[in-house]
Amino acid sequence: MLSGMEFVRQSLELHLFFGRIMKEHSFFLEVSFTPKDSKFSSQADNFRKEFDALLADVILLSNGVVSPEVLQSGEVITQYTLSAEMASAYFTGVDIQTKLTKAEAGLMGEAFIKPNPMLERKVFLLNQKAMSLISALIKFKANILSDVLSCKMFTVNYPLLIDHIMREAKLYLHMIQILQNRKEIDEEITTYEQEFFWNTIMAEHSKFIRGLLDPAENELFNAANNFGNEFDKLANEAKQAMGNSLFGDKVTNESLKATKEIRDFKAAGTKGILECKIRSIIIPLLADHTLREANHYLRLLKIIKKH
The missing domain is CATH 1.20.1260.120 (Protein of unknown function DUF2935)
Incomplete structure (x- = not known):
């Protein structure tokens, strides 16, 4: 059984990594469609913006809460992330929110955090919101993969890549569900x-x-x-x-x-x-x-x- 603050810490650390991964999956999908499937591009763009908003909420709650090891690991951002976003925005014309990357670069880690019931409640609600959003993204990815495999759609993404990003989303969802039940991820997986x-x-x-x-x-x-x-x-x-x-x-x-x-x-x-x-x-x-x-x-x- 996770303590309250371990629940908070592990949830926020999970979102800092996977929330960004999901918003980038949405971006990769967004720029992969042909003009015929512009509606799918718009849907992917909406998902990207929703994950931007989720990540913004996560960043606000994470300062002085998440562990220094996670922030220093290079899984949240790397020395190349900001430049990669700027170059990708230039190539595609998509407005990538580089301010989130700058905010993450300023996050401070903390090894010991005090119990905070209000923060626990906020993180619980954040997890609920994330689960709903991830579930919708999984369904979207599954529909794309189905259309590609049945030759109803062409994208510049490999079918295996679409399946790959769907599996990552399913893992993210599963890990949040474990945390919401106050269980240890390492014990469940x-x-x-x-x-x-x-x-x-x-x-x-x-x-x-x-x-x-x-x-x-x-x-x-x-x-x-x-x-x-x-x-x-x-x-x-x-x-x-x-x-x-x-x-x-x-x-x-x-x-x-x-x-x-x-x-x-x-x-x-x-x-x-x-x-x-x-x-x-x-x-x-x-x-x-x-x-x-x-x-x-x-x-x-x-x-x-x-x-």
């Missing part, structure tokens, strides 16, 4: 389930990067391909470890090493894209987005190692 999920995500990131690089970028293509193969193997090992904990430490150690390596690869890639040194059709914010997810997974793996 096992170590191996988390490693299987995130190793799969890292494998798919690698394949998306591989497929969005210019054909002339042979070295980067091969590196992305190798990461895809490595994380496929790690995901399979994590799945096997669910039924045999003897493999657990080995999988975690290998996942930690590989995730550090792909984090560095993504960081160099984000920098290269922003400096116009890499040929690709990767929008800058997508590069930074995948980097933050690697940073998030790294923090999770370090927590797992401690236990």
Whole structure:
């Protein structure tokens, strides 16, 4: 059973990471449709704005409440996020709220927080609002995927990418539901389930990067391909470890090493894209987005190692 303030802290930390991820998913969908499906672009834009509003509320409640480790992990924002947003807004004409990123850059962490029933109530209501919004976004993503797979719609997003972002939204929703019941996320979602999920995500990131690089970028293509193969193997090992904990430490150690390596690869890639040194059709914010997810997974793996 979570204490009141652990409920507050973990809820806000979850939203700082996943709330931004969801608003960016909405952005990636928004700019992916053809003129024929402009209504879908408008719907995605509305979702993006609603997640902007949610994230703004989260930021207001988070200062001096969330842990310094989360703010310093690079999962909330990175040194590239603001530049990536500005470049992506320039390329697409979409008004990305960079003021949220600036506000997050000013957040202060706190290791020890005092009980605050009023803050608990606000976070509970925030979680309820988030669950409703995420559920609607999941349905929207599912409808898009269905239309794409039945050849009723064309988008520039891979079908696997649409499925990928839907799975991330479902995980976000599930984790909020756990917290609303005042349960520990780590007790409800096992170590191996988390490693299987995130190793799969890292494998798919690698394949998306591989497929969005210019054909002339042979070295980067091969590196992305190798990461895809490595994380496929790690995901399979994590799945096997669910039924045999003897493999657990080995999988975690290998996942930690590989995730550090792909984090560095993504960081160099984000920098290269922003400096116009890499040929690709990767929008800058997508590069930074995948980097933050690697940073998030790294923090999770370090927590797992401690236990």
